[in-house]
Amino acid sequence: MCLLIFMSARMKSVLAVNGDSYSNSRHRDNGTIIRNGVIYRAQQTDMETCVLNWDGTMKIYNPEEMDTQKLIDSGAYQIWIFGPSLLDGNGKAKTTFRTWPYIEESHPRTAIGYYEPGHYCLLVVDGRQDNSRGMFLDEMAGLFEQLGCKAAYNLDGGHCSFMTLKDQVVNHPYKSEHKVEDGIFITEGV
Structure with missing residues (x-):
């Protein structure tokens, strides 16, 4: 059974999706992780990093812009590393991405879009199944542009793409038994 269900129940979340690849070992330098304001x-x-601040704003940083102390000082609450970003600074779909070619291919995907502080769009796409091939990065970027997001960021996907509504998995993951160890949890007022 999906670990995300247990985490979602513990967090009393209304909606949850898998998060990033925080344990990414593909690279020697695998980035900064901040959860609930703790480094x-x-x-x-060498990856883009998505930062959610305490004030609800979301910004995506290029590797050369990363300064952990400045992020904390400016209110970093959560950081996700996987990427890439999907929209340019004007909310238009990118056609080239800062990632390796495999990630650009069609896969099951999870991503977060940003409208304004406190207003986000979570998207999960199934794939690697007869009834769903997944999405290419440029297709997902185009969808976030159509949805009117100002920024969007590709999270971990593939066998990790899960979405729960309360205590039920609501998508069709191609490996439903996979343990997802990181998530984004939307809860009612705390």
Whole structure:
């Protein structure tokens, strides 16, 4: 059974999706991790990093812009590393991405879009199944542009793409038994 269901129940979340690849070992320098304002890892990365601030704003940083202390000082609450970003600074779909070619291919996907502080769009796409091939990055970027997001960021996908509504998985993951160890949880007022 999906670990995301248990985490979602513990968090009393209304909606949850898998998060990023915080344990990404593809790179020697695998980035900064901040959860609930606490720095768990502060390393360089060659990937774009998505930052959610305490004030509800979301910004995506290129590797050369990353400064962990400045992020904390400016209110970093959560950081996700996987990427890439899907929209340019004007909310238009990108056609080239800062990632490796495999990630650009059609896969099951999870992504977060940003409208304004406190207003987000979570998207999960099934794939690697007869009835769903997944999405290419440029297709997902185009969808976030159509939805009117100002920014959008590709989270971990593939066998990790899960969405729960309360205590039920509502998508059709191609590996439903996979343990998802990180998530984004939407809860009612705390």
